[in-house]
Amino acid sequence: MGNASFNQDWYGMQAKVLAQSDDRVVVDYGCKGRGIVKNYNLFEGIQLCFLDFESDESMETQKFNPDIIQITHCQTGRYECEFANHTVSYLPEGYFSVAATEHLPVSFSFPLGKYYGVSLVIDRQALSDGTRRMMQTIPIDLDKIGTTLRLKHGGMSVIPQRS
Numbered sequence: 001m002g003n004a005s006f007n008q009d010w011y012g013m014q015a016k017v018l019a020q021s022d023d024r025v026v027v028d029y030g031c032k033g034r035g036i037v038k039n040y041n042l043f044e045g046i047q048l049c050f051l052d053f054e055s056d057e058s059m060e061t062q063k064f065n066p067d068i069i070q071i072t073h074c075q076t077g078r079y080e081c082e083f084a085n086h087t088v089s090y091l092p093e094g095y096f097s098v099a100a101t102e103h104l105p106v107s108f109s110f111p112l113g114k115y116y117g118v119s120l121v122i123d124r125q126a127l128s129d130g131t132r133r134m135m136q137t138i139p140i141d142l143d144k145i146g147t148t149l150r151l152k153h154g155g156m157s158v159i160p161q162r163s
Contacts (some may be wrong), residue, residue, distance in 0.1 A: 005023050006020065006027060008036045011027055011029060011037070012029075012030065012059075012060070013060075014029070014030030014031070015027050015028060015029050015030045016028050016030065017082065018036070018158045023040060023041045024038065024039065024040050024041070025038075026038050026039075027038045027039070029053070029059075030054075031053070031055045031057045031059055032055055032057040032111050032113045033051075033053070033054045033055035033056070033057065033113075034052065034053060034054040034055065035053045035054075035055055036051075036052045036053075037049055037050070037051050037052075038050040038131050041130070043127075043130075043131040043134070044126060044127060044128035044130070044131050045122065045124065045125070045126035045127035045128065045131055046120070046121070046122050046123075046127070046131065047120075047121045047123075048118065048119075048120055048121075049118065049119045049120075049121055050116075050117075050118050051115060051116065051117045051118070051119065052115075052116050053077070053110050053114065053115040053116070054113060055110060055113070056109070056110065056111070056113045056138075057091070057109065058107050058108070058109040059107060059108055059109065059133065060107050061081075061105050061106055061107060061108060064073065065101065065123050065125050065126070066101055066125075067100075067101065067120065067123070067124040068100065068101040068121060068123050068124070069099075069100050069121075069122045069124070070098070070099050070100070070101075070119050070120070070121050070122075071097075071098050071119065071120045071122075072091060072096065072098075072099070072117055072118070072120075073095070073096050073117055073118050073119075073121040074092060074093050074094065074095055074097075074115065074116075074117045075093070075094075075117055075118065076093060076114060076115065076116040076117075076118045077093060077110055077112045077113075077114040077115035077116060077117075078090055078091065078092050078093060078110060078111055078112045078115065079091040079108065079110060079115050079117065080108065080109050080110070080111050081105030081109075082105055082107050082108075083105050083106060083109040084106050089105070090111075091117075099126055112124065
């Protein structure tokens with residue numbers, strides 16, 4: 001596993017670290033209400049993030065590395081985002097989404113005032129050779145995920161959870 005690190009650019013100047021260890025960082029997002037993000041480094045370039053928000057504040061998207069794929073599940077509440085072309089996408093309770101940083105939203109919010117979700121974040125720029133080899137052995141093709149879900153065409157793909 002790698003070292004868990006805090007990147008201020010990903011959260012904005014209002015965010016602060018509450019706890020940090022080799023493989024985990026807990027961040028207070030600094031929004032009105034509660035916004036806690038717990039990041040666990042699984043492998044170099046792959047994080048599991050638990051998001052716990054109770055806020056009705058609309059927040060601007062921060063700056064991320066340009067080659068990230070994020071797979072997110074909304075357990076409670078709803079996540080809503082607006083893109084530069086004024087289209088809006090939302091992730092309702094019980095659904096998955098897959099998104100890429102090439103077309104980030106300009107803002108996001110939690111219109112129900114709460115959101116609890118989990119995201120698998122794959123930063124393809126930060127993947128080690130060992131992590132890439134491991135992923136190839138359990139046939140996860142990151143390029144195919146992006147192509148199949150048309151992530152280069154903007155927005156995010158929302159997938160219902162199957163019963």
